[in-house]
Amino acid sequence: QVQLVESGGGLVQAGGSLRLSCAASGSSFTLNAMGWYRQAPGKQRELVASITNVGSTNYADSVKGRFTISRDTAKNAVYLQMNSLKPEDTAVYYCSLRSGVFWYWGQGTQVTVSS
Numbered sequence: 001q002v003q004l005v006e007s008g009g010g011l012v013q014a015g016g017s018l019r020l021s022c023a024a025s026g027s028s029f030t031l032n033a034m035g036w037y038r039q040a041p042g043k044q045r046e047l048v049a050s051i052t053n054v055g056s057t058n059y060a061d062s063v064k065g066r067f068t069i070s071r072d073t074a075k076n077a078v079y080l081q082m083n084s085l086k087p088e089d090t091a092v093y094y095c096s097l098r099s100g101v102f103w104y105w106g107q108g109t110q111v112t113v114s115s
Contacts, residue, residue, distance in 0.1 A: 002026035002104040004095045009109030016113070017083045022095030022106055024076040029099040034071060034078040038091035038111075048093070049080060063089075085113045 008020040020036065035050030035058075049059045049069035057069055068081040078095065090113050095106035 002029050002097055002099065002102075004097055004104055004106035006093070006095045006106040006109045009093060009111045011112045011114065012085055014085060014087055014113055014115050016085050017081070018085065018111060019082070020080040020093055020095075020109060020111075022078050024097050024104075029097075029102075031073075031076060031097065031099060033098045035096045035098075036069065036078070036080045037094045037096055038089075039094070039108075040088075040091040043091075045094070050096075051078060082111070085111075087113045087115045089113050 003025050004022055006022045008018060012018055031053055033050055033052045036048040037045050038048050039045040047060055048063055049067055051057050051069045051071050066084045071078045091111060092108040093111050094108045097104045
């Protein structure tokens with residue numbers, strides 16, 4: 001079983017920055033990839049950014065150039081640096097971890113960007 005604990009959400013003005021953190025714990029899992037998804041009210045959950053165990057990254061077009069995903073393999077942690085935030089970035093952000101065919105999710109952290 002894998003547990004993901006997120007932190008770093010909050011309220012910020014447009015143009016501001018936030019940094020999300022997620023740490024994975026548990027036993028006997030292979031970390032293939034970690035990432036961040038978000039879900040705004042009335043919308044489907046969408047990929048924001050992901051990073052594989054060899055460091056390959058993938059970003060949603062809407063956040064390219066503004067968000068940066070990084071990882072600390074020793075800590076099984078992933079981070080999302082969010083700059084130049086926009087009101088449309090407001091959502092609950094979820095940390096994800098893929099281990100083989102299994103996916104694990106954090107509880108979510110709210111990010112609210114005011115205009």
